Amino acid sequence: MKKFLIFLLICIVGLAAVGSCFYQKFQEFNQPVKAKAQSVVYKVEPGATLRSLGTDLEKRGLLRSARVFEFWGRYLKNGHLIKAGYYNLSASMSPKEILSLIVEGRTASKTVTFPEGLTLKECAAIVEKHKIGTAAEFLHLTTTQGKKYGTIFPYNMEGYFLPDTYTLPLDCNVEFLVKTAAERFKELALPYxxxxxxxxxxxxxxxxxxxxxxxxxxxxxxxxxxxxxxxxxxxxxxxxxxxxxxxxxxxxxxxxxxxxxxxxxxxxxxxxxxxxxxxxxxxxxxxxxxxxxxxxHYYYYVRNDVKGDGSHVFGQNFREHENNIRKYQL
Structure with a gap:
């Protein structure tokens, strides 16, 4: 009986020690390196593992412990779901938040706006400015390869590159952008x-x-x-x-x-x-x-310079149009 009590006590102490260790690792998994820190763009390379990723994140000061990061990744059985790409990470994020972000593939993005009324050449300058690709790459795809994005498109996509604000992956290339714009045209414009x-x-x-x-x-x-x-x-x-x-x-x-x-x-x-x-x-x-x-019944219109708000005055015939010119054009 005495031996059994000793064995039971040892088991209880052992379990308490394991529980304490597990709790400590749990706390560390939810504990960031700093309370406040600036965000940085971090690239997860294709083929990265929990160990290699954790080691590099610790080296860069984004994790307290690579071992804790790897331990929880294996415990949660999602370490194999790591997705390559660029991510906005911070030392103020917990290892749990970092792992969730990378496993879910919530990559860093950028927004690029193409205003209404631009030509493809003008859009190409925006593409180059935002480092999506070169103007030449963009113009090659949009002026010669339109058919590859759907039968509704002509080879030259002038007129079909839908002006909008696009949220794109940080590592987006020209091919991805043009395909995205083509899909948006089909989704938003074509139904009209x-x-x-x-x-x-x-x-x-x-x-x-x-x-x-x-x-x-x-x-x-x-x-x-x-x-x-x-x-x-x-x-x-x-x-x-x-x-x-x-x-x-x-x-x-x-x-x-x-x-x-x-x-x-x-x-x-x-x-x-x-x-x-x-x-x-x-x-x-x-x-x-x-x-x-x-x-x-309108066949003519003339800018209304009297109002000066960009509006027009419309006419049904040329005589009315001439009168509108004399009256509203300054």
Whole structure:
């Protein structure tokens, strides 16, 4: 009996010691190196293991103990789920938080905004600025490889690169960006085009690009789209200033009469119908307007310089248009 009590006591002491050790490791697993620390971008290499990762994190001052990190990773049986990539880590994060972040693959990201109305060339400059890739890489994919992202896209994706703010992985490349933009176009823009839309999808995007560059007041987008539909239906030249700017290859504050004579398939003062392609990448609102223009009897519009808010005055015929020019153009 005495031996049994001694054995029982030893077992109790042993279990208490194991429990104490386990509790200590649990505490360490939830304890950061510092209470406050700046975030750093850390790269988890492909093929990293719990041991190699923990050792490196400890070396960089992001963990107190690589052994504790490895112990809990094995205990939780998720160490094999480590995902390579860039992560925002801090010495103020506990080992548990760090492991969860990396196992779940919550990689570091960056936001890149492409405003409405830019050309692919202008978008390429943004791509290069944010170090996603070179402008040449971006232009090669978007002007020659459009079909690989879906049958709805032409080889040249001018007009189809949807303006938006994109949240991208820190190590995002050009291929990933263009594919993401193509999927976003299909998800957000494509549903607005239907059998009731007055033009084919491609012609709709061309029209939307004109609306994007001409309209400054949101409520006027469908009205301006309707003006162009009326002129198309009556065989009139569109006479859109923005198409001349695109044909010139640069922006001018004021167009001269000689500019309107430039020989380009984009010059809608010289050639009837839509230009041969989009002149920019229109936003969702312009695409919606081109898909569902406002029916009207308007064939003309002129900027309202009296109000000076970017709005326009619309006219039903040329005489009314001339009167509007005299009245509202300064």
């Amino acid at each position: 085009h239907s059998a009731q839309s007055p033009l084919s999808l491609h012609d709709t995007i061309i029209l939307a690009s004109l609306v994007e560059r001409e309209a400054q007041v949101a409520s006027e987008r469908p009205i301006i789209a309707g003006v162009y539909i009326n002129r198309l239906n009556d065989g009139m030249k569109l006479e859109c200033d923005a198409t001349v700017q695109f044909a010139l290859g640069y922006q001018k504050e004021f167009l001269l009469y000689k500019d309107l004579e430039i020989d380009s398939p984009y010059n809608t003062y010289k050639y009837a119908g839509l230009p041969v392609g989009p002149i920019c990448n229109p936003g969702i609102e312009s695409i919606k307007a081109a898909c569902s223009p406002t029916p009207s």
